[in-house]
Amino acid sequence: MTRADRRLERHIEALLKDRRPPRGDPGEDLPAMQLAAELHAAHPGSAEPSPEFVDALARKLRQQHDEPPVPMPQRRRFLAAAGLAAAAGVGAGFGVERLREALAEGGGSSGPIVPADGNWVAVAKLADIKPGGFQRFSAGGVEGFVYTLNGQVQAISAVCTDQGCILMADAAHNRFVCPCHYATFSLDGTPHKGGSYSDKITPLPTVSVRATGEDIEVLVPKTV
């Protein structure tokens, strides 16, 4: 059996035992792995949620509903409709490279990500950065978001400083949310304390960002 064979075999074994498949690049076997998921779902009864899960999630949702965890001073409504692009505010802070200072709040050790040997890498088009929108990027080993904050384009790490999970952008509430323990961060990277995650959680590191022509570039480590 080839390496690819063993990888696909392990993938199938995991699914048939209802476990998470191993990490790794699926390579050319991605279609086979996707079909394996569908076939396994066709197994009678396997694709039904357990009543325990349904009830536990209901409790979690009730808690989220009862205690909106993040008081936001200035909420804006965004309708995903035409006209959003026309909103002003993009581009105000451009033309100059901008290193953001370490966030004063939060008392953590996080600062801006400043690589010893860095590259400016284009990760988005200026035209794609809209108020209330988020672009995820992966470049030079950095996982991040590009978005607007107070009319300026901003880049920030998308890695939760609690346990390293990848954050999700929650545009409706102007925050980042961690899928692991629901830690939340405001758009400037300040963590909101309290919850099932560590109290020692630090702010999200920012990433230097600039615009060159139509591209948004971030300063990230050189990688081979």
Next chain:
Amino acid sequence: MGDVTPPLRVVEDAGTSPADWEAVYRSHVAALYRYVYARTGNKPDAEDVTSTTFMRALPRLRPDVSDGEIRAYLRTTARTVMADMWHDRRGVAGTPIDEENIANAWAPEPTNRDVDGILTALPPNYRQVLELRFLRGYSIKETAAAMSISVSNAKVMQLRALRRAAGQSEVPAS
């Protein structure tokens, strides 16, 4: 974005009362779970994705939208959650998190494949090995015994059958 995309009637602070959203949750959770399960193929991932999807989507749903709109919005959110998970786990470029993309619940999505049709089109031994393994949940040993072949043959055959059924022509060399 297409010109014909209807505006999404999903807003923040929708002001839904607990009774409203709990009813929405209860009536959609099983269908969304099945949808996610058919793409993740395992329980822990299906539960995680379903949880994250509802945590994100429910506060933004207005009670007066139709069931179809809610379903479409949940599915689109779930696809984004899964894309991010796969991106993280597999090193596969998933859909970037993009608010317009999330919001565009009318984005076309792949339809569920006809699993029966795919199996029927296979040579008999390929079809049998996949049916025994996936639909009946046989172990490799049980599958080999049922087909009167060796365990190592059964292992190799399930891989070939799956790749053929998925439309892959060549056996990957790496």
